[in-house]
Amino acid sequence: MDFKNGSELLYLCRETGLPISEIMKRREMELSGMAEDGVEIRIGKALAIMDASAHEPLEREIHSMGGLIGGEARKLEAGSKSGLPLCGSVITKAITYAMAVLEVNASMGLIVAAPTAGSSGVLPGVLFALKEEYGWGEEILRKGLYTAGAVGYLLMRNASVSGAQAGCQAEVGSASAMAAGAAVEMAGGTPDQAMSAAVGALSNLLGLVCDPIGGLVETPCQNRNAAGAVNALINAQQALAGIRQRIPFDEMAQVMLNVGRSMPFELKESALGGCALAPSVCSMVSDCCSRL
Amino acid sequence: MTGISLFDVIGPNMVGPSSSHTAGAVSMALLARKIFYKEEKTKEQLMKRVDFTLYGSFAKTYKGHGTDRALLGGILGFATDDLRIRDAFSYAGKEGLEYTFTLSEEKDVHPNTADMDITGKDGRHLFVRGISLGGGKVKIARLNQIEVDFTGEYSTLIVSQTDKQGVAAHITKCLSDCGVNIAFMRIFREEKGARAYTVVESDEKIPKTVTEGIKENPHIMDVTLL
Numbered sequence: 001m002d003f004k005n006g007s008e009l010l011y012l013c014r015e016t017g018l019p020i021s022e023i024m025k026r027r028e029m030e031l032s033g034m035a036e037d038g039v040e041i042r043i044g045k046a047l048a049i050m051d052a053s054a055h056e057p058l059e060r061e062i063h064s065m066g067g068l069i070g071g072e073a074r075k076l077e078a079g080s081k082s083g084l085p086l087c088g089s090v091i092t093k094a095i096t097y098a099m100a101v102l103e104v105n106a107s108m109g110l111i112v113a114a115p116t117a118g119s120s121g122v123l124p125g126v127l128f129a130l131k132e133e134y135g136w137g138e139e140i141l142r143k144g145l146y147t148a149g150a151v152g153y154l155l156m157r158n159a160s161v162s163g164a165q166a167g168c169q170a171e172v173g174s175a176s177a178m179a180a181g182a183a184v185e186m187a188g189g190t191p192d193q194a195m196s197a198a199v200g201a202l203s204n205l206l207g208l209v210c211d212p213i214g215g216l217v218e219t220p221c222q223n224r225n226a227a228g229a230v231n232a233l234i235n236a237q238q239a240l241a242g243i244r245q246r247i248p249f250d251e252m253a254q255v256m257l258n259v260g261r262s263m264p265f266e267l268k269e270s271a272l273g274g275c276a277l278a279p280s281v282c283s284m285v286s287d288c289c290s291r292l
Numbered sequence: 293m294t295g296i297s298l299f300d301v302i303g304p305n306m307v308g309p310s311s312s313h314t315a316g317a318v319s320m321a322l323l324a325r326k327i328f329y330k331e332e333k334t335k336e337q338l339m340k341r342v343d344f345t346l347y348g349s350f351a352k353t354y355k356g357h358g359t360d361r362a363l364l365g366g367i368l369g370f371a372t373d374d375l376r377i378r379d380a381f382s383y384a385g386k387e388g389l390e391y392t393f394t395l396s397e398e399k400d401v402h403p404n405t406a407d408m409d410i411t412g413k414d415g416r417h418l419f420v421r422g423i424s425l426g427g428g429k430v431k432i433a434r435l436n437q438i439e440v441d442f443t444g445e446y447s448t449l450i451v452s453q454t455d456k457q458g459v460a461a462h463i464t465k466c467l468s469d470c471g472v473n474i475a476f477m478r479i480f481r482e483e484k485g486a487r488a489y490t491v492v493e494s495d496e497k498i499p500k501t502v503t504e505g506i507k508e509n510p511h512i513m514d515v516t517l518l
Binding site for chain 2: 042
C-alpha cells in the first residue's frame with residue numbers, strides 16, 4: 001500500500017474508502033515488517049513525548065542553552081488565566097504548546113522532531129489544543145499523527161523538510177501542512193479536504209526564510225512554531241468549510257522546493273542573513289557563538 | 293518503496309535542540325563507540341580518552357547546540373533520546389573517561405564534521421571522522437587513515453585488510469555461505485597493496501558467525517559488525 005505522491009494517496013483513499021491515517025499506517029506496517037501493535041506502540045510513544053514537551057514548561061521554568069528563549073509558554077498561560085481576550089481558547093492553547101515544545105527543545109529536553117527539531121512545536125501545539133478544547137481521546141490524536149506523517153513523508157520525499165536546503169518554509173511550513181491535514185482528519189473531514197488544507201498551509205508560509213539568531217534553534221524559530229500552528233488551524237477550518245485550494249498538493253510541494261532552491265544561501269540556516277544579522281541580537285549571542 | 297518511514301517524519305525522538313548538531317552528533321559518536329568496542333569489552337579495553345575536533349558550523353555553534361555533550365554522550369553509549377546527554381560531562385567524569393575538544397578553522401570539510409580520536413586503556417587507537425548530514429542522518433567519512441563512506445543505517449560489516457588479490461572474493465564467499473544478501477559493498481584503500489577497508493551493508497541482519505570465517509584469511513586483520 002505504497003504511494004509516491006499526493007494524487008496516488010488520494011487515489012488509494014478513494015479506491016479503498018480508507019482515511020489517510022489508515023493508508024499511512026498500513027504503508028508503515030509493510031515497510032517495516034512490523035505488526036499493527038508494534039507501529040501503534042511507537043506512535044503512542046511519540047504522542048507521549050509530545051504531550052510531555054507541550055506541558056512541561058508550564059510546570060517549571062526552563063532555561064535554553066543559548067539563553068535567547070525561556071518562559072514564553074508560562075507567560076501565555078498566565079495571560080490566558082488573567083483573561084487576555086484576543087485569541088480565544090483554541091488559538092491560545094495552540095501557540096502556548098507550540099512555544100513550550102521549543103523551550104524544551106532549546107534546553108536539551110526530549111522532543112519528537114516532526115518533521116524537524118526546529119519545527120517540533122507545530123504539531124503538538126495543534127494536537128493538544130484540539131484535544132483539550134474538544135475532549136478528543138488518544139485514538140483521534142493517533143489518527144492525526146498518521147495523517148501528519150503521510151503529508152510529511154510526501155514533502156520529505158518530493159520536496160524538502162530541511163531549513164538548510166529550502167528555508168523555514170520547508171521546516172515550519174511542512175510542519176504546518178502536516179498539522180493542517182491532521183486537524184482536518186481528526187475533525188472528520190475528507191482526505192481531499194486534508195490535502196487541500198496542507199496546500200493552503202504551505203502556500204501561506206511560502207518563501208519563509210531560515211535565519212536563526214546565532215545559528216541556534218531558538219529565535220525566531222519558537223515564534224514561527226506558534227505561527228505555524230495557527231496557520232494550520234486557519235487552513236483546516238477553511239478546508240472543512242468547503243474552501244478548496246486551486247493548486248494540487250503535488251504541484252504545491254514542487255513550488256515550495258523551487259522557491260527553496262532560489263533562496264540565497266544566506267537565508268537557509270547559515271545564520272548569515274535575515275533576523276540573524278539584526279545588530280541588536282548579534283551581540284546577545286556572542287558568548288555561545290564564536291562567529292558573531 | 294522508498295525507505296522513508298513514518299518515524300523518520302514523526303521522529304526521531306531526540307534530545308534537542310538540533311537534529312543535525314545534537315542528534316546527529318550523538319549518532320556519529322555512537323557509531324564510533326560501536327566500531328571501537330566491537331562486541332565485547334574487558335576492563336583493559338575500555339576507552340581512556342577521546343579527543344574531539346569540531347569543524348565548520350559544529351565549531352562555531354557547538355555550545356548553544358550542546359554538540360559537545362552530544363558527542364560525549366554518544367561515546368558513552370547514550371541514544372539520541374537519552375536525557376543523560378545533558379549531563380554527559382559528569383557521566384564521563386564518573387567513568388574516568390578523559391576528553392578534550394578542539395575547534396578547527398579548516399574550511400575544506402563538510403560544515404558539520406567532527407573527528408573522534410579514541411585511545412583505549414590498552415593503548416588501542418581509533419580515529420573516526422563523522423559528518424552530520426541533516427535531519428539526524430550521519431555518515432562516517434574516515435576510519436584511521438582511510439577515507440570511507442557508510443551510514444550505519446544498514447547492518448554493516450567492516451573488514452580491515454591488506455589490499456591483496458582474493459580478499460574480496462573470500463569475503464563475498466563467506467557472506468554467501470551464511471545466506472547474506474549484500475545491499476552495498478565497497479573497498480576503500482589508501483594505496484595499492486596497503487591497508488584497506490571493505491564495508492558491506494545488508495538489509496537483513498548479518499549474523500555474527502560470518503566474522504569467524506572471514507577472519508581465516510591471512511590478509512584480514514580485523515572484522516567489525518555494526
